[in-house]
Amino acid sequence: MIPHAHRGTTSSALTRLNVNAARVLGVPVNGYAHLLGLAPEHLNDDLCRAPTLTSVRIAELMTEHTSWPEVALLMTQQSPIGGLGIWDYLITCAPSPLEGIRDAATYLGAILDVTTDSIQVREHGQHVSVTHTNGADLAFEAACAVRACALGLFQARLSHAAQRHLVPVHVALATEVPRNHDALIELYGTRAIDFGEPVSSITFRAADLKAPSPHAPPGLSTVLRRHAEQTLADSVPLHSWLDLFRTALASAYDAGRPTLSAVAQRLSISTRTLQRRLEEHGATWSGEVEAARRARVTGLLRDTDLGLGAIASRTGYADARALRRAVHRWYGRTPSALRAPPGA
Template identity: 25%
Template sequence: MSERTTSASWASGIVKALELEGLDCRALFQQLGLDFAALDDPDARFTQDSMTRLWLRAEELSGNRAIGLNMARVVRPASFHVVGYALMSSRTLAEGFERLVRYQRIIAESSDLSFRLSAEGYSLILTVNGDHLPPTRHSAEASLACALALCSWLSGRVIQPRRVLIQGPQPADTEPYRVAFHAPLEFGAVHDALVLERADMDAPLPTANEAMALLHDRFAGEYLARFSESRVTHRARQVLCRVLPQGEPKRETIAQALHLSQRTLQRRLQEEGTSFQTLLDDTRRELAEQYLAQPNMTLLETAYLLGFADPSNFFRAFRRWFDVTPGEYRARMSAPARDAVAAAPGFSGARTPAYIEPAR
């Protein structure tokens, strides 16, 4: 199973929160083996466990046991990726939070959100899950503080919850929580939650824009669709197609093009069920099919376009892929040859798809 991940947008918010403590986040990322440059890539993701290690190390260095609450001071719609803009253009905060729940996985896969209406008011209920490491309380507390701060930021007025539920035990110093939430606090709760006044959540937002909300819904939906696929695999394949004519591609070149370290690229491909070598081989095979379908392209040109410095390596790879030589494959691709083969005694059409449409 793939590890849960967090968007670079949310990770950037964490970095800003830690920098309020005077921490050198670039050095922190280096210590933890994280790619600091990936924060500038809107499609980059960080594992939930790496964010847990970041929070814990930051707490250790700063001595701030409520460091997650710092995120309330730096939150903006951009911290929530495209979801933040969808929320901003919603008619009400309640409608915005419904979108937040719908698109939560874009921000962070580790969090499960629900939004419910009861006699007391609206409740935004949060559960943060870990992978190999148990989640730190900072993840949930940062999320609650951000959600509340965003409510005030979007509505243009201070929003005070009826209650704030915090799953972690009551700390020795509760003052940072009182400053962040301005509401009765319940520690040791069964889950983390904000209980909000119905009137606050149903009031019209000054930033509402129905046309923009629909547009952001489309962007968020498209992102989720891409996100459900092998995103790094797809992006790496695009880079491979571009650089193959320059010769045998190196893992380092592809990683740099994707703003990833080699180790991160290797791990992400592994999470998506492949490896760099397998992806390179599959990409060459698919391109070989396309090139051989062009009758004016010579086999030598095809070999070089696929990054093979030695044509004999291309011929060996091709036989491994299709169990025939490139010349035999091209002959079978031509209609007259295919008709002639189909008419030959003893021919079995069952094998034809293996040459015409190899399984991908």
């Protein structure tokens, strides 16, 4: 069973792709640097997931800067194999490219928002079509770029799996005809591109996708599918500013007992602004610290064999006695009862 795919968010790998492409295009950083999920500690953390709106806004800024076919080409060029993490390897390390793209469709949530994007793989006679739909609330030009880029990413990864450049038989784009589509011809390596289609798809010869991948290690696909599931289960979605704050607070706890100034520094804001934003979200510093401490204590009790004294020391309590009082206040139980497995 696939874990919850964190609806409304995309992977940090996809966010990095958007940021890198925006930088290459020279899009002014002040237009997007403030967006949720772009702080270095989140952008570079493969388990953090930024709101889908973050990538949406960057895509819109890029298409305000240059034409959407150019954006689609650049984004594909800026995404080497491995750049999209485990999702790339699901395709490139499968027994065949066809099996790989099927796994990629199943685990699309590892990189994209499954409420806005989907992939279907269909065999028809001597051909296989990979269809991509995107229903995000994007400006028109940005939507065109995203749809065209998605097909380019599929082609690049399927070609890598086959260890040779796969030229599609046909490309269909759910976009209007651009003024100039030379960039798309370069992207797909073919002039067989139709516009104004109901959905976007890229079609290959079935024989090309069914042929065994030359360098696929036996059994690796099973391992990669499990890893994709675990990645989804462990991911941290950043849906709002409060999520961002709580991630920074938890990170500060890892480095020692958190302080208001330390967390404000991680968020690149002043302590006064931090307190004001907490008030705007109906939260308080003391309440959030207590909740974070409670989560940390609970995790250490349930997931480790550390003694109460060690847990107290790690979570800012004077001693085991103070820890026991806190646990009883939270749960009405003793630490040992909380630590015991259900039914014990």
